Amino acid sequence: MRDTLEQLVVRHTRRIPSPARSAGVPERPGAVGRGEVAARQFDAALMSVGFKLSGQALEHLSGLPEEAVTGTAVRTLGTVRELAGDHVEHNVYFIDFPANVPGTFDFWWRCIADALADDSARERTLDQLSRGVVDLLTLPSYGRYHHTYPEMLAAHDELVPALGDRMTLLHLGGPLEDEVTALYLALAGSSTPLGEETLRDLEVLAGHCADGPQPAEIPVRENRALVNRARLATGSEPLLDTVTDVLRLACALSDGDVTLQEPTRFRALSRPVRRALLAGLDAVVADSPAKLADVTAHREAFKRLGERLHPHEYPRWPHAADVFAVARGEKEARSVDSRVEELLGMSDVPGAVRLLRSTPGKLFRSLDRLLRGALTPQERETVVAAAEEVVAEVSGRVVLSVREHLHNRAGATGERRVFVGRQGRAWVTEDDRPPVLPPERRRLIAALDAEIRRRLPAVDRLLVDPDVLGVALPLSGKATASGLGVLPRGSLSPVEGELLRFFMYWKQTSRSTDYDLSALLLDAGYATLGWLSYTNLTEVEGEHSGDITDAPDGASEFIDLRLGAVRGTFIVPQVNIYAGEGFEEAAESFFGFMLRESAQAGRPFEPRTVRMKSELRGPGRVALPLAFLRGPDGRWRAKWLHLCLSGSPAANRVEGNRVSVATLLRGIVEREYLTVGYLTELLADRGTSVTRWDGRTVPDGPVTYIGLERPEGLHPDSRIVTPENLRDLIPQ
Structure with a gap:
């Protein structure tokens, strides 16, 4: 432990x-x-x-x-x-990669010639040739390593160190x-939802720290569920103030999904645990009967939970029994959402606003719809005035989310609208919403800026690494994969180097699995210029390391790009699942990129040149971790996507999804995200001394430092914010 x-x-x-x-x-x-x-x-x-x-x-x-x-x-x-990503062996199909990579058709013909020379494969290959179509996967020399990892290492010179190495x-x-206590308090008390891996880490920490100091507040309900499970195990009272808190805790006790996105198979619970959950439900509803309305959002889950808790055996908790009566439809408890829908169905925007004032978070999430439904200046005034009055009661994360949303509602109707689910699955549709009128939009943005400025902590001296100013605020950990050098979706970060090399590794769990690394090249209008993949091994811009089609012991693929030779404006790496296990099923799968100079040589994978490595997870069959954009100044920058496409059940290829990828990329690139730079401007408006760090001079006294890496020599009383704890910038 x-x-x-x-x-x-x-x-x-x-x-x-x-x-x-x-x-x-x-x-x-x-x-x-x-x-x-x-x-x-x-x-x-x-x-x-x-x-x-x-x-x-x-x-x-x-x-x-x-x-x-x-x-x-x-x-x-x-x-x-x-x-x-250096804990595994990264071999390549072509032993000299990136040198001596053959042309695609020359390579395929070589594989066919090898098959014709193989007694076990000759007849099958001749039969395929007679029919005009050859399945590459049936060729003995295709898709499998023909040399060992040590043999590959021997074929490459040592890496020449460079100043640009990470x-x-x-x-x-x-x-x-x-250290463990501080980390636990930071994660449990986070004001933004955590990613899946970080949630699992919090689960470990919560169990270890159950008897120690606890956060003053746990605003994220998923975090609270894991903390409550640990408290229950030590005999402490769980922290419950909604019926959904109890449902999440029951999911945690059954090792289920505390986000409530996937159904949980509830386990048989011990009598003490059943009593604790029922007592919690009873206390919540007794204190606020209106909270029964929350049951309807998760009616089926509550029904299944009732079958495990047996509330009829505990008549002393009648309010808990009411929860399951609502779930079964035996008792009515109308939610605020259903009443709002009814009022908006009657075009009664002022009535909906009056109802939503009691739930400020819901009011803010409904602002766009309310403003679109308001038919007169007086009704729009009612909406905006209500938002201004309750803004102080809304969580900082929601205020920032609405601020970002309103900023991007300045465009004309008819544009494409990108949706991204909690697990990164993305889709696009036409945006046919009427615009939010400029007077109301500007007034709301000013009110939200003022509220965020008010909530930011007092800072005397702020030292900022300029490279962090383009990093998007992490309004949700779901928008960031775990790994090294990973930034939130929408972030921009500089890319310096002559050679850009993508790498991908996967290891199957139980069945043959084929992942394919590809890179799509697009022009400024998002039209396809070309790609590198197993179907196109060489291009003007670079080379592909070769296709591996089975990974019982793990396999890697690489793409090498000479940035100075790249045509167009965008490079979009992607991982396609051609066959076998999904990202969630594989024993391990990750993606990353390296930057190096042309004179450095070295192995295909050199850990000190790795700039980013992220886990490949999610429900889709095509992963889009990030893209690279050439700016007007000719310099390249990374744009972080963390997206996945549903794709096809099998045979996903870059050629088949290039239109979808281009459409998604346009939606992310053309959307403006709230960044660290936005917060530093608000702090400067308050009179904070903001200094851009030159990478050399370290102030003598304590400062608040925000950067991609923590520099050495800062005063011990300084507050340090790096991507690892960037969530701390989000005010409560």
Whole structure:
């Protein structure tokens, strides 16, 4: 368990818990002992995978016993290698890649010739040739490695180090328990929903920290469900104030989906747990009978839960029985949503506004519809005035979401509208909504800006890395995959280097699985210029490493692009599932990209050149992690997508989805996201001293620092915000 907790701390904070205190070894500040050699070896091993110890961490480790440093090194190296994707062997089909990649048809004919020379495949291949169609998957030499990983390594020169190689600092943390508690409080108290992997990490932390300090508030209900399960296990009262809190807790107890997006198969629950859930339901409804209306949104789930809780056995909790009576339709409890629908159906916008004022969050989520339904200036005034009056009661995340939405409603009717679900599944439709009229839109935007400005914490000195200004605010962790160097959907980040190399790795669980890495090239009008894939191995811009069609032991594919030779404006890498297991079924699957200079050589995969590596997860059959845009200045930038397409059950190819991909890309590229730059402007308006960091000069006193990486030498009382805790910028 200790190893797992230490890995979580390193992965989420880029801090190494102090080995001296964590392992019970007496500290010797400033001492130089036998640990010095081990610490320097640790630092050298980290640098080989693109990480490095901060000066403080190296000094601290040097003063420890050798065994303490070695243990920390083993655990930390395993964690950071996995972060960068270096924990697996990345082989390539063409052993010399990116050199000596053949033309596609020449390669296919070579595979056919090999099959004709193979006694076991000759007859089948001749039969296919006579019919004019050859299935590549039946050719013995196609889709499988023909050399070992060590043989591939021997074919490549050593990587020549370059100043542009990634070097991520690992800083010294406090004792393990202090680091774990701080991480738990940060995740549990997050004001924005967490991604799937982070939710799983919170589950581990909640169980470990159940008896320790707790967040003052847990605004995200999914987080609360996991914390409540841990509290219940220790005999503490769960935190419940809606009937849905109880339903989420029941899902957590059954290892189900606490987001309530997927149905949960409820387990048989022990009598003490049943009593706790029923008592919680009874208390919630007794305190506020109107909350019974929430049952209708999850009627079927409550029915199934009632079959496990047996409320009829506990007559002392009649209000809990009412919950299941509503679920079965035996008792009516109209929701606010149904009453609002009725009023809007009668074109009674003022009536709907009066009803929604009691639920400010719902009012804000309905603003666009209310304004479109308002037929007179007086009705629009009613809507805007109500929003201005209740804005202080709305969560910061919702205020920012509505602010971003209104900013993007300035366009004309008839444009394309992109929808993205919680799991990244995207689709496009015509936007036929009437516009939000400019006077109301401008007035609401001004009110929302003023409210966000009011809620931002007091900051005396703000130090900002210019590269972070284009990073989108993480209004939901669902819009960001887990991994290294990953930014929220809509973010823009600079891309520097001569060669851009994509990589993809997957390992199947139980059945033959074929993933295909491709890159689509588009012009400024989103028209297709070409692509690189297993059907087009070479182009002017670069090369594909070759198609692997089975991955029982894991497999990798690469695409190499010379950025100076790329035609057009957009590069869109994608991962297509051709056959077999989906992203959620595979034992492991991830995507990333590297940047290097042409003179560096090296293996196809070099961890210190990795700029980004993200897990491939989601329900679709085509993954679109990000795209690359050439700006008017000729420089390339990454635009983060985190999207997936449903695709076909099998045989997905870049040729078949290029129109859908171009349409989605247009929707994301042309949408304007609220960024870190937006918040820094609001802080500057309040009189905060904002300084752009030059990458060299570190202020003497404490500052609030926002950047892609934490620099060394900041004052210990400084507040640090990097992509790992970017959610902290979202005000409550």
